[in-house]
Amino acid sequence: MTNRSQPLKPLSAFLPKQKPEQYLYQMDPAKHEIALSTNNLQVRYGDKLSFSDGDLAFERYKITSLIGASGSGKSTFLRSLNRMNDGIANVTGQIWYRGLDINSKEIDVYEMRRHIGMVFQRPNPFAKSIYNNITFPLTQRGHYSKEELDEIVERTLKQAALWDQVKDDLNKSALSLSGGQAQRLVIARALALKPDILLLDEPSSALDPISSAQFEETLLQLKEHYTIIIVTHNMQQAARISDYTAFFHLGKVVEYDLTRKIFTRPKVELTNDYISGNFG
Numbered sequence: 415m416t417n418r419s420q421p422l423k424p425l426s427a428f429l430p431k432q433k434p435e436q437y438l439y440q441m442d443p444a445k446h447e448i449a450l451s452t453n454n455l456q457v458r459y460g461d462k463l464s465f466s467d468g469d470l471a472f473e474r475y476k477i478t479s480l481i482g483a484s485g486s487g488k489s490t491f492l493r494s495l496n497r498m499n500d501g502i503a504n505v506t507g508q509i510w511y512r513g514l515d516i517n518s519k520e521i522d523v524y525e526m527r528r529h530i531g532m533v534f535q536r537p538n539p540f541a542k543s544i545y546n547n548i549t550f551p552l553t554q555r556g557h558y559s560k561e562e563l564d565e566i567v568e569r570t571l572k573q574a575a576l577w578d579q580v581k582d583d584l585n586k587s588a589l590s591l592s593g594g595q596a597q598r599l600v601i602a603r604a605l606a607l608k609p610d611i612l613l614l615d616e617p618s619s620a621l622d623p624i625s626s627a628q629f630e631e632t633l634l635q636l637k638e639h640y641t642i643i644i645v646t647h648n649m650q651q652a653a654r655i656s657d658y659t660a661f662f663h664l665g666k667v668v669e670y671d672l673t674r675k676i677f678t679r680p681k682v683e684l685t686n687d688y689i690s691g692n693f694g
């Protein structure tokens with residue numbers, strides 16, 4: 415039997431006493447131009463929910479880093495942003511890009527991917543020459559003169575910090591490149607399509623320190639024209655190059671904020687543990 419005269423507990427008794435478990439920076443669309451945003455995004459592989467709760471907005475012409483332990487859902491989230499999980503995972507929720515929900519069935523996925531380009535965690539060069547790796551996607555859909563293509567190949571290979579190493583071997587098979595070189599080639603290939611948004615999944619994980627530094631320099635130049643979302647395991651890199659950082663843990667975004675806040679005074683304990691290496 416319940417005692418009906420028992421007074422209700424004050425509401426404050428139900429509020430969490432501890433620090434928030436999640437803090438998501440709410441970007442003000444009046445002050446920041448939003449290039450891409452997600453709403454109620456959930457990704458399931460079979461029955462397994464691998465990502466949920468990411469109501470995130472990404473600012474145009476900024477770099478946003480996605481950080482977090484292995485298996486925390488960074489690639490799952492990133493791949494969903496240009497529908498690379500189609501046929502692999504069940505993705506629900508909305509992904510807003512220029513007033514369109516690109517997660518809806520009506521979207522021309524191929525066209526959308528010209529706007530939202532992606533470089534995968536594992537480089538996937540085509541079994542073609544270095545030169546044709548870059549020009550193939552272009553010539554499939556448009557007409558370019560030899561001079562234009564030469565210019566694009568040189569410019570994008572320079573941007574990807576690979577030109578000096580391959581300029582005399584452009585007709586060699588891309589499959590003969592080392593892992594780090596192949597990674598830079600697929601970055602050049604993505605840049606050749608001039609996407610609006612560039613999704614990069616650990617693009618410099620296979621690069622030596624010099625190439626990696628060159629690549630960071632490139633990213634900082636690219637953000638004048640591109641919105642970049644990059645997954646990285648390198649905390650220093652995230653701190654150096656990105657404007658915003660999102661910290662992933664067990665398939666959720668625990669904290670999303672300006673990079674300088676994440677790395678100096680994160681609001682969530684778990685974020686602090688991760689960036690200071692006290693994880694686990």
Ligand SMILES: Nc1ncnc2c1ncn2[C@@H]1O[C@H](COP(=O)(O)OP(=O)(O)OP(=O)(O)O)[C@@H](O)[C@H]1O
Binds near residue numbers: 482485487489535
């Ligand atoms: N194709 C898939 N099928 C089934 N489960 C998957 C698939 N891809 C990823 N997962 C699962 O989803 C979870 C998140 O994986 P995800 O690859 O997104 O992690 P991550 O943060 O990118 O890790 P890493 O830093 O190692 O790349 C993991 O538990 C993983 O096993």
Ligand SMILES: [Mg+2]
Binds near residue numbers: 535615645
């Ligand atoms: Mg990954």
